[in-house]
Amino acid sequence: MKDIKKYQGVIPAFYACYDAEGNISTEGVKALTRHLIAKGVKGVYVGGSSGECIYQHVDERKAVLEAVMSEAKGKLTVIAHVGCNNTADSVELARHAESVGVDAIASIPPIYFHLPEYAIAKYWNDMSAAAPNTEFVIYNIPQLAGTGLTMSLLKEMLKNPNVVAVKNSSMPTQDIQMFKDAGIAARGKGNFVVFNGPDEQFVSGRVIGADGGIGGTYAVMPELYLAMNEHINKGEIEAARAIQYDADRIIYKMCEAHGNLYAVQKEILRRMYGLELGGVREPMPGLIPEDEAIVAEAQAMIEAAIAKL
């Protein structure tokens, strides 16, 4: 690994930015990128779950990444999620991601069909071969992908020198330790990264060994995760935990809405900062009028939690 420091920190999962007609808004993408740079985050994770990648076409995902890079290159660590529901499209996005100079590519395992581990390894290695000069991050998110990363599959993938990290969104924080142990055994200390995925467990994940975090709620309240991370780095666990509790209460409140969490978060960013990022793409449910009180309360909770820092 060239530089582990570029992965150590708070890396928001980037949101899908749509215009009024529901098409990709590159202006919205650039505005959100500038906003996150100003907030002081370490990087961005583009085209993941929070980016609604599964609902977008290959050309749309290329346009989003190019718009992010036009603002972020040299200022943020950029990890591009390139996984699609087939190998050919994933390979095309991997090649494109390398061509625009991302720091790393990432991918979920194949979704819908539960494939044998040798097929999952080939899916990932084909993407990596299309981006031979780019580091590769395995994205473990069994609750959405339907397939979990096993130790045998990780050991197989560690034969690929470009595999430098796991983004671990599984809920057992012990998985972070197991993946870290295997990575260090293969690469040596300081040469393998595990990112914490569940935002509700940012502190737990960092304490058990995650080098940084990638999360879908970071972008709506980056100040909280930046503060948690700083407290953890100083060994101030009690202070980090207090902020984690605030963040969790906010996540639970946002999840009460009829509209999807991503729709709630984008609406809060519009109200707090004037960022026009649109709604969510169907079949994901958008906000309904009855969500107003929930959105307003979640925004007030975010503002109060930031004021306490």
Ligand SMILES: CC(=O)N[C@@H]([C@@H](O)[C@H](O)[C@H](O)CO)[C@@H](O)CC(=O)C(=O)O
């Ligand atoms: C299952 C899931 O979506 N997990 C999220 C979390 O950030 C999640 O949104 C958060 O913990 C709220 O539950 C991330 O691990 C994934 C993610 O942020 C992404 O790929 O966009």
